[in-house]
Amino acid sequence: EAGVAQSPRYKIIEKRQSVAFWCNPISGHATLYWYQQILGQGPKLLIQFQNNGVVDDSQLPKDRFSAERLKGVDSTLKIQPAKLEDSAVYLCASSPDRGFMNTEAFFGQGTRLTVV
Amino acid sequence: AQKVTQAQTEISVVEKEDVTLDCVYETRDTTYYLFWYKQPPSGELVFLIRRNSFDEQNEISGRYSWNFQKSTSSFNFTITASQVVDSAVYFCALSNDYKLSFGAGTTVTVRA
Numbered sequence: 009e010a011g012v013a014q015s016p017r018y019k020i021i022e023k024r025q026s027v028a029f030w031c032n033p034i035s036g037h038a039t040l041y042w043y044q045q046i047l048g049q050g051p052k053l054l055i056q057f058q059n060n061g062v063v064d065d066s067q068l069p070k071d072r073f074s075a076e077r078l079k080g081v082d083s084t085l086k087i088q089p090a091k092l093e094d095s096a097v098y099l100c101a102s103s104p105d106r107g108f109m110n111t112e113a114f115f116g117q118g119t120r121l122t123v124v
Numbered sequence: 125a126q127k128v129t130q131a132q133t134e135i136s137v138v139e140k141e142d143v144t145l146d147c148v149y150e151t152r153d154t155t156y157y158l159f160w161y162k163q164p165p166s167g168e169l170v171f172l173i174r175r176n177s178f179d180e181q182n183e184i185s186g187r188y189s190w191n192f193q194k195s196t197s198s199f200n201f202t203i204t205a206s207q208v209v210d211s212a213v214y215f216c217a218l219s220n221d222y223k224l225s226f227g228a229g230t231t232v233t234v235r236a
Contacts, residue, residue, distance in 0.1 A: 011168075041224070048228070049228055049229070050128075050130075050215055050217075050226030050227050050228045050229050051169070051215070051226045052226075053223065053224065053225070056222075056223070063222070064222075064223060097167060099169065101169075106221075106222050107219075107221040107222050108157045108159075108174065108219040108221060108222070108224065109157070109176070109221065111174075112159060112171045112174050113169075113171075113224055114171070115161075115168055115169035115170075116168065117166060117167045117168045118167045118168070120167070
């Protein structure tokens with residue numbers, strides 16, 4: 009079974025530029041998550057989709073971050089304009105259901121963003 | 125609100141030593157789930173274990189064991205006879221069913 013795919017693996021941009029990350033979850037997984045992991049910290053949830061609807065985006069900086077999951081499959085996370093503090097690893101994860109009663113979240117390898 | 129605290133930032137051991145990682149959590153929910161994930165240098169978070177709040181039995185899987193104590197809100201993880209391949213960052217996480225929150229992680233370095 010293929011895992012969660014993310015691209016690109018690495019990205020370096022200048023501040024105020026725009027950037028987009030792509031995620032393809034495990035086939036059939038209804039729930040998709042985007043996490044931000046700043047160096048030395050644990051992952052922090054940015055947004056959670058159930059199929060193509062948003063169920064939690066309370067920690068997404070909506071003035072600069074946006075995400076979509078068209079057709080309930082793959083997803084794109086965008087930052088526009090980027091700030092230095094956005095330098096982090098952006099992790100995508102998916103799970104079969106919304107809850108964790110019987111399952112866990114499966115993570116991709118992440119996209120490491122450096123803003124200079 | 126839910127919170128996970130991993131007080132140990134870094135642990136360094138010599139191969140074959142045992143290492144215990146502490147995890148303390150806070151939640152108001154009576155039903156919740158606890159997890160441990162491993163993050164090797166490649167960056168991908170690898171699932172290790174899930175435990176629900178009604179199951180306090182300790183668990184052993186090979187060289188890994190977990191001790192869940194609701195009375196102290198702790199879910200500690202022990203690696204027995206550590207190996208160099210165990211070097212990674214280990215995260216404890218808590219879910220109230222649909223939201224997964226992580227601790228800051230503990231970096232484990234196993235020296236040959």
